[in-house]
Amino acid sequence: MGHNRISGPSPDAHRRESATALQARPSAQVLIIGGGINGVGTFRDLALQGVDVALVERGDYCQGASGASSHMIHGGIRYLENGEFRLVKESVVERNRLLRIAPHYVKPLQTTIPIFSTFSGVLAAPIRFLTHKQGKPKERGAFLIKLGLSMYDFFSRDGGTVPRHRFLGRDKALAELPRLHEGIKYTATYFDASVHNPERLTLDVLQDGEKAGRSGESRKGGTARASNYISLVGMGPEGARLRDELTGVEFDFKADVIVNTTGAWVDLTNEAMGAASRFMGGTKGSHIVLDHPELLAACNGREIFFEHTDGRIVLIYPMGDRVLVGTTDVDADMAEDAVCTEEEVDYFFDLVGHVFPTITVDRKHIVYSFSGVRPLPRHDATQPGFVSRDYRIERSVRSGDGNTATPGGKPAVVLSLVGGKWTTFRALAEHMTNDVLRELGMERKTSTAKLAIGGGAGFPATAQAEQEWIKKHKGPGLDATRVETLLTRYGTRAEEVIAYLRAGDDAPLRSTRELSVRELEFMAHNEQVGHLVDVLIRRTSLAFRGLVTGELLNEIAAALGGPMGWDSAARQAEVRHAQEVLRRYHKVNVHSLVD
Secondary structure, eight states: OTTOOOOOOOOOGGGOHHHHHHHHSOEEEEEEEOOSHHHHHHHHHHHHTTOOEEEEESSSTTOSGGGGSOSEEOOOGGGGGGTOHHHHHHHHHHHHHHHHHOTTTEEEEEEEEEEOOSSTTTTHHHHHHHHOOOOSOOOOOHHHHHHHHHHHHHHTOTTOOOOOOEEEEHHHHHHHSTTSOTTOOEEEEEEEEEESOHHHHHHHHHHHHHHHHHHHHHTTOOOEEEEESEEEEEEETTEEEEEETTTOOEEEEEEEEEEEOOGGGHHHHHHHTTOOOOOBOOEEEEEEEEOOHHHHHHHTTOEEEEEOTTSOEEEEEEETTEEEEEOOOEEOOTTSOOOOOHHHHHHHHHHHHHHOTTOOOOGGGEEEEEEEEOOOBOOTTSOGGGSOOOOEEEEEEOOOSSSOOOTTSSOOEEEEEEOOOGGGHHHHHHHHHHHHHHHHTOOOOOOOTTOOOGGGTTOOSSHHHHHHHHHHHOBTTBOHHHHHHHHHHHGGGHHHHHHHHHTSOOOBOSSOTTOBHHHHHHHHHHSOOOSHHHIIIIISSTTTTTOOOHHHHHHHHHHHHHHHTOOHHHHHHHHHHHHHHHHHHHOOOOOOTTO
């Protein structure tokens, strides 16, 4: 969804503790530009090593490509065809690892591929492998898919408990999924993983980094500070020139190393620092979210993952009581908003009909849409679907032109991340952190490989254990449903939220039972909420599920007014800003009392 570059109202400056902390001490060993999952992951890892690190994000955390993902944590079976064996190996290892260290957000996902032929594509596959060109679309048949899944199972053996794939013939396949196209010959089913709350997982990783920085400070080590709604606008006399997007305040920030993790905007960020680069060639991917019980039932709890008629790998993916359909892969125009177009919607309807021909889907079923630009390397003649999903780190040194001062008075080293995907963020952050430590002449103190993330620490391991956790924490004003919502939203960090709710007078919102007045206060004080829309899209899943109403907008604005310092005019401005973001970027029209 891009960065939602809609100018919004400004809260009181004194409420912005995250921003004032950067201005109060405008220097660090490392400055990270970009608060997507890879930047935030690097922030956490550096903080754990005792590095003095700061991070800034020009919008909200996880607002760009990280928040516009397919919500999958996967090994990338289709990358085998590109010959990216290292990436697939790393991806399946990291998938297995995230299932263990982030079990509150990362869950096993059963995935089924409908297959319409046996040997189709066998001759075309070597050509695709060698040239990375699709040519005339040629469907991958059972033989190729069996070969790919066997390799996938091999890569998945190390440290994983994910079951191996299985094949079914037509009759057994239709017995399991009776709404599938009757022309199928087989289905192949395997397991990957999903992340239903990517925005909250990113926030957990960020808060882990901040916590590590606080403990480091107490032992005279490094500190870790991060703020959203801070953009890099150039280079000033004393280092990187930063601007608070909510107040307009500009200030210079010194750093020995600048890490550029701005995704598809890497080249534009380097340009702002006075250094030309041509690393990026992102592609746009869009999704729609459907409220469609018939389609949801047809999926039978599984992701349906398949090749569409144009050769594009697409998915139909049940998420709670909604169905996610995606994704496209077209070259992005960085001068335009990343939004889901009408042509892409038609494409999605066509792909649903390709697999479930007896199910009708139309625009009235769409409750939300989103689009983002993948941070892919420049690919020239290579077709978008074959562009490498692997990553690399480009090093450069800012020339001593009088405006590149660092704390030590030396030119700053810039490390630019090219590429990167959700599944491998921990390993990528480890790689980037090792490069930064080398620049600083420091050594790694600890590994993140087995370190639980945020609310994943002590998370109940079974459904029965979850029910016991919920029973233990319910009480007056917090019934089992409410506690379950909090556990799903925060993981075991819900204990901190529950304690906050019980420490004062609370009341649920009239327009949703999923939020209360004090929980919104908790978010405002502890989760760097900048705008009302942050709560709708990234602190909860209310927008994603199509549950935003005019009443909800006004209730949230009223509840946030006190902790955010919003007067009546500011609250109304926040409601209008949320309406415009939802309309412009997500094709959601919400009317409210301030219209």
